[in-house]
Structure formats: C-alpha cells, structure tokens
Amino acid sequence: MQSEATIRRAGEIPVSAAARYNESIHQDTTARLFLASSITYFFIVGIVALVIAAKFVWPQLMGTIPMLTYGRLRPLHVNGMLFGWLLAADMGLMYYVVPRLCGVRLWSEKLGIATAALWNVIILGAVVTLLLGVNQGLEYAELPLPLDVLVVVAWVMFGANIFMTVATRKYTQMYVTIWYCLGTILWTAFVYLTGNFATLFSTGVNQANLNWMYVHNAVGLIFTPVGLAIAYYFIPKTSNNPLHSHKLSMIGFWSLAFVYVWTGAHHMIHGPISQWLQTISIVFSVMLLIPVWAVVYNFFATMRGQWQQLRDNVPLKFLMTGVVFYLLTCFQGPMHSLRSVNAIVSKTDWIPGHAHMAVLGAFSFFAIAGAYYVVPRICKTRLYSDALANWSFWLFLIGGVGFFVTLWLGGFWQGWQWNNPAIPFIDTVIALEPVWLVRFFSGILMFGGIVTFAYNILATMLGPKGNQSQAALATA
Amino acid sequence: MLRKADYSAPVFVAAALGLFFIGGLLTTVVPPLMDKSWAKPFENSDAAKGVTGKLQPYTEQQLQGRAIYVREGCWYCHTQQTRTLLADTKRSGWRGVDAPISTPDEFVYDSPHLFGTKRTGPDLSRVGGKYDEQWHKAHFRNPRDLVPGSIMPPFPWIANNETEFQALVAYMQTLGRAKNWRPDNDYEK
Numbered sequence: 001m002q003s004e005a006t007i008r009r010a011g012e013i014p015v016s017a018a019a020r021y022n023e024s025i026h027q028d029t030t031a032r033l034f035l036a037s038s039i040t041y042f043f044i045v046g047i048v049a050l051v052i053a054a055k056f057v058w059p060q061l062m063g064t065i066p067m068l069t070y071g072r073l074r075p076l077h078v079n080g081m082l083f084g085w086l087l088a089a090d091m092g093l094m095y096y097v098v099p100r101l102c103g104v105r106l107w108s109e110k111l112g113i114a115t116a117a118l119w120n121v122i123i124l125g126a127v128v129t130l131l132l133g134v135n136q137g138l139e140y141a142e143l144p145l146p147l148d149v150l151v152v153v154a155w156v157m158f159g160a161n162i163f164m165t166v167a168t169r170k171y172t173q174m175y176v177t178i179w180y181c182l183g184t185i186l187w188t189a190f191v192y193l194t195g196n197f198a199t200l201f202s203t204g205v206n207q208a209n210l211n212w213m214y215v216h217n218a219v220g221l222i223f224t225p226v227g228l229a230i231a232y233y234f235i236p237k238t239s240n241n242p243l244h245s246h247k248l249s250m251i252g253f254w255s256l257a258f259v260y261v262w263t264g265a266h267h268m269i270h271g272p273i274s275q276w277l278q279t280i281s282i283v284f285s286v287m288l289l290i291p292v293w294a295v296v297y298n299f300f301a302t303m304r305g306q307w308q309q310l311r312d313n314v315p316l317k318f319l320m321t322g323v324v325f326y327l328l329t330c331f332q333g334p335m336h337s338l339r340s341v342n343a344i345v346s347k348t349d350w351i352p353g354h355a356h357m358a359v360l361g362a363f364s365f366f367a368i369a370g371a372y373y374v375v376p377r378i379c380k381t382r383l384y385s386d387a388l389a390n391w392s393f394w395l396f397l398i399g400g401v402g403f404f405v406t407l408w409l410g411g412f413w414q415g416w417q418w419n420n421p422a423i424p425f426i427d428t429v430i431a432l433e434p435v436w437l438v439r440f441f442s443g444i445l446m447f448g449g450i451v452t453f454a455y456n457i458l459a460t461m462l463g464p465k466g467n468q469s470q471a472a473l474a475t476a
Numbered sequence: 477m478l479r480k481a482d483y484s485a486p487v488f489v490a491a492a493l494g495l496f497f498i499g500g501l502l503t504t505v506v507p508p509l510m511d512k513s514w515a516k517p518f519e520n521s522d523a524a525k526g527v528t529g530k531l532q533p534y535t536e537q538q539l540q541g542r543a544i545y546v547r548e549g550c551w552y553c554h555t556q557q558t559r560t561l562l563a564d565t566k567r568s569g570w571r572g573v574d575a576p577i578s579t580p581d582e583f584v585y586d587s588p589h590l591f592g593t594k595r596t597g598p599d600l601s602r603v604g605g606k607y608d609e610q611w612h613k614a615h616f617r618n619p620r621d622l623v624p625g626s627i628m629p630p631f632p633w634i635a636n637n638e639t640e641f642q643a644l645v646a647y648m649q650t651l652g653r654a655k656n657w658r659p660d661n662d663y664e665k
Contacts, residue, residue, distance in 0.1 A: 260499075
C-alpha cells in the first residue's frame with residue numbers, strides 16, 4: 001500500500017490520511033444522532049446538577065416531593081452525565097473518527113442508527129426508574145437489570161460496527177486512536193459485566209470489591225481510553241500538526257492496559273478490606289503515573305512551537321485545557337491512594353472536586369472539542385458562532401476551576417476537622433456551608449457553558465446548509 | 477513485539493485482553509479465596525479473643541427497611557464503615573467508649589453493600605441502638621428540628637407511613653450490633 005511509508009513515520013497518518021480519499025463516502029447519520037441526543041441530555045442533566053448543588057445550600061428545596069429528593073436526583077445526575085452525555089458523545093465521535101482512520105465508510109449505518117435509538121430508550125428508561133427510586137444500590141450500577149441487559153446489547157452493536165469497520169480498513173496500520181477505541185470496547189464489556197452482573201452473585205466486602213473494580217474502571221478503562229482516543233485524533237487534527245512520538249503512545253497505551261485494572265480496592269483504603277489488597281491497589285495506583293505522563297508529554301510535545309494556535313482555535317483550547325486537567329486529576333488519584341493522604345481526603349468533598357475534574361474537566365472537554373470540530377463538517381456548514389464557542393470555553397473553565405478548587409480546599413479542611421474527634425460532626429457540616437454556596441455559583445457558570453455549547457451545536461445542526469454569513473460575522 | 481498489534485487486530489485483541497485479565501483476575505477472583513473472613517459471618521463468644529457477639533441474618537422487616545434505605549439513596553451521604561483511623565473509632569463510639577473497627581465478617585449478609593464513598597452526613601456503621609423510634613420519627617420529618625445546621629433532606633413520606641417507618645428503623649437499629657462493644661450492653665430498647 002502506497003500510504004504505508006508515511007504511516008510508519010509516527011504521527012503522520014491521522015492528520016493526512018483523511019484527506020487522501022473522497023470525504024463524501026461518509027454518511028455520518030449515526031454520529032449525528034449520538035451527538036445530538038447526548039448534547040440534549042447534557043443540558044437536561046445539567047439542570048438536575050444545579051438542583052442537587054442547590055440542595056446543599058437550601059436542604060428544604062423541593063424536599064417534600066419523593067421524586068425530587070436528593071437521593072434520587074443524585075444517581076440521575078451521575079448516570080445521566082456519564083451514560084446520557086459523555087459516553088454517548090464519545091460513541092458519536094468514534095462513529096465519525098474510526099471510518100476516517102480506516103479509509104472506509106462505517107460498516108453499517110443502519111446498525112448504527114438502531115444503536116442510537118436503543119441508547120435513547122435506555123437513557124429514558126433510566127430517568128424514569130431512577131426518579132421512581134428503582135435503584136440497585138451500587139454506585140454507577142444503579143440501573144435495574146433489564147436496562148443493564150439493554151446496555152450490553154447496545155454495546156455489542158456498537159462494538160460489532162466498529163470492529164467490522166476496522167476489519168475492512170484500507171490502511172494496514174492502526175493509529176493510536178483505533179487502539180484506544182478497540183481497547184475501550186473490549187475492556188468495557190468485561191468491566192460492565194463485573195459491575196452489573198457479577199455483583200449480583202456476591203455479598204458484603206466481596207461485592208464491594210467487584211463494585212469498586214467496576215467504578216474505578218468505568219473511569220479508567222471506559223472514559224479514559226475513549227477520551228484519549230478522541231484527544232489523540234483531534235489534537236493533531238485541529239492543530240494541523242503530526243503527533244510527537246509513536247513509541248510514547250505505545251508506552252502509554254500498553255501500560256494503561258496492564259496497570260489500571262489493579263486499583264479498585266483503593267476506594268476502601270483504611271476500610272474493612274484485606275490490608276494486602278489495599279497495598280496492591282496503592283502500588284498500582286502510583287504506577288498509573290506512567291501511562292498518564294507518557295500520554296501528556298506526547299500531547300505537549302506535539303504542540304511544541306504551535307501554542308500560539310490556542311489564541312483563537314476553540315476546539316484546541318478545550319483539548320489542551322483538558323490535557324492539563326487530565327494531568328492534574330491523574331496526579332491527585334495516585335496521591336489519594338497513599339494511606340496518609342487518604343486518611344484526610346477520603347469521603348470528603350475533595351473527592352467530588354477530583355471526580356468532576358476528571359469527568360468534566362478532562363473527558364468532557366475532549367468530547368466538547370470533538371463536537372465543535374465534527375458537527376460543522378458532518379452538516380457541511382460552518383459553526384453557528386465562533387464567538388459563542390469561545391464564551392462556552394471560558395464559562396466552563398472559570399466555573400470548573402471555581403468548582404474544583406473550592407471543593408478541594410473545603411474537603412481538605414473537612415478532613416482535618418474529622419480527624420479531630422473533639423469537633424462535633426455537625427460543626428464540620430456547618431463549616432462547609434460557604435463552600436457549597438460557591439460550588440452552586442460555579443455550577444451556574446458551568447451550566448452557562450452547557451447552554452452556550454448546546455445552543456451553538458444544535459443551531460449548527462438545524463441551521464441552513466453552507467451557512468457562512470453567521471460564522472463570518474462572528475469571527476469578524 | 478507489541479508493534480505487531482499495530483497491524484493485526486487479532487494480535488491487538490489478544491494482547492489487550494491478556495494484560496487486562498492478569499490484574500482483573502488477581503484482584504477480583506483471588507482475594508475472596510485468600511481471605512475467608514469475607515464470607516464467614518462474625519461470631520465470637522470468647523472474651524479473651526476480643527469483642528464478642530454474633531452476626532444475625534436480616535429479618536423480613538429489616539430487609540424491607542434496608543430496601544427503603546437503598547431506594548432513598550441514604551447511602552450516597554452516609555458511609556457504613558468505621559475505618560482503621562483513631563478518629564473514626566471515636567466518632568462511631570458511644571458515651572466515651574470507642575467503637576471497634578468494621579471488619580469484613582460483619583457484612584456478609586449485605587447485598588447491596590452500603591459502605592459508601594461520601595460522608596456528607598455522619599457514618600452509620602455503629603448507629604444501631606443509639607437513638608429511639610421517637611427520635612427517628614421527628615428526625616425524618618425535619619432533621620433540623622433535632623440537629624440545627626443539618627442539611628439532610630426531610631422524609632415526610634416515610635415518617636407518615638407507619639409500615640415503612642417501622643421497617644427502616646428496624647434496619648437501622650441493626651447497624652453495628654453484631655459486635656457487643658458497649659459496656660453492660662448499653663442499648664436502648
């Protein structure tokens with residue numbers, strides 16, 4: 001194959017491969033459906049997020065309505081953001097990216113459309129059951145069994161489509177993005193089965209251990225690899241720059257494949273679980289620095305000499321900010337697993353600060369960048385407004401940083417207070433009231449980011465084709 | 477060797493799953509085989525060996541109460557583990573007596589497990605027997621009446637439903653009671 005020589009040289013494939021064949025072979029209906037629905041859920045679940053943040057400040061708010069009590073809205077927020085928004089957006093982007101990296105069209109657009117329909121049935125089913133209080137009682141695995149089965153079916157449909165596309169590829173070498181995408185599909189299958197089915201046949205600490213293996217790897221082996229798949233494609237693509245090093249990307253990928261799965265028990269440091277298992281999880285948690293730093297260095301080196309592009313390239317702003325958040329959140333993670341640090345931060349408000357930086361700050365930023373890049377192209381038009389896109393970036397960034405930093409400071413303080421048993425527990429609650437108030441206002445800013453992002457994307461999708469005037473106005 | 481995985485999907489799949497399964501199996505399937513206390517209910521009648529007591533299976537009513545605890549998401553804000561931290565044993569303690577740490581053998585009848593990840597409200601692993609029914613009823617109706625500054629939501633639909641309320645309280649009174657750790661069995665009946 002003629003392109004082979006260029007492919008062997010690290011980093012040149014992703015950027016140039018897509019341009020070498022006729023772009024019009026792609027239909028992209030599936031990608032469009034997944035992106036449109038996921039962004040809609042981002043908006044709806046964003047409202048839920050604001051409500052639960054408000055309940056920390058005004059605990060009586062909507063307090064007498066069973067369906068709107070905190071304990072039912074929180075799982076709706078978590079599941080809605082993870083599966084309704086982020087995973088669906090990631091899947092939509094994979095339906096766009098993988099065919100282009102393979103030089104062929106998606107194996108079956110019909111199967112893709114059916115997958116999108118089924119995914120929406122699952123999310124709507126989740127909304128209804130969670131509000132009714134149908135809850136399996138396991139974090140990230142709250143959905144009832146019938147919906148779990150549908151998730152497995154949808155995942156097999158997604159996986160089959162992607163694997164068949166890869167099997168029929170024209171370019172022999174698979175670019176890093178494809179590894180991460182295939183890895184996500186394989187690992188997710190087993191991680192999901194462990195968290196949602198194997199847990200049903202166990203109790204107590206054994207069940208908790210399986211639950212944490214799933215919870216941890218839902219982030220580590222679902223959102224991390226698919227997020228990195230997106231970053232590996234869009235950072236070179238949006239900056240028009242070859243990837244720095246193929247070797248580093250291999251180190252990053254294969255060390256992730258080996259290291260991540262060992263760390264589940266670090267959710268129970270100091271808890272009622274065998275000490276040796278805690279120690280193993282700590283050792284492997286610290287080793288996570290290897291895949292993370294390999295990947296982050298690769299991205300930074302790719303941008304060498306090109307940082308000026310950040311000034312007016314909005315997708316690149318989201319991507320590189322996401323990389324910084326990824327670096328920070330993955331530095332926190334290994335540190336939290338150390339027994340001495342864990343004794344302070346575990347179970348405090350620090351943890352939601354950490355978790356939001358991973359899922360919102362890093363992986364959602366990647367997905368948002370992908371959506372800004374992809375949607376105008378599949379709609380064969382220009383983005384509705386570049387200025388609005390820039391606004392969404394600053395709203396997300398300021399709101400996000402306000403949220404993360406406030407919760408870290410508050411959580412750390414809370415942890416110190418807990419470690420002094422002379423302080424009554426209720427005083428540690430009252431002490432955090434200002435923290436939760438700032439968190440709520442940061443949430444409003446982040447919600448502003450969601451609104452501007454969603455409006456911009458949906459206006460691009462629904463607007464006239466070949467719309468140049470609006471975009472020209474906005475950039476003028 | 478892994479460079480082969482760049483070109484061959486089957487090699488890639490084998491390597492990706494192989495590496496994953498080493499850690500996957502060693503951390504999920506092996507630990508319960510190594511550590512028997514994960515599956516053996518707590519029981520000790522010899523005071524020389526430490527705190528005495530016996531873990532009882534849940535009754536029908538307690539299970540119903542536990543289901544309500546799960547339904548309302550109590551476990552999102554209340555952990556159920558007295559960790560190996562001095563402060564935890566004091567906070568879970570009672571009238572100057574430190575609570576024993578939680579051990580795996582106290583939880584073998586728990587499904588779903590309710591260890592929790594976030595402590596917005598106090599830990600409940602040793603709450604059983606500390607507060608009576610009347611206290612719980614008033615507290616569910618409006619937590620701030622009893623604990624000013626609390627941010628717990630009110631649960632009038634439980635306080636006003638006698639069957640549900642009784643079941644939930646019955647469950648909560650079991651928490652942490654497998655170990656007889658209080659002097660003279662100082663529990664409120």
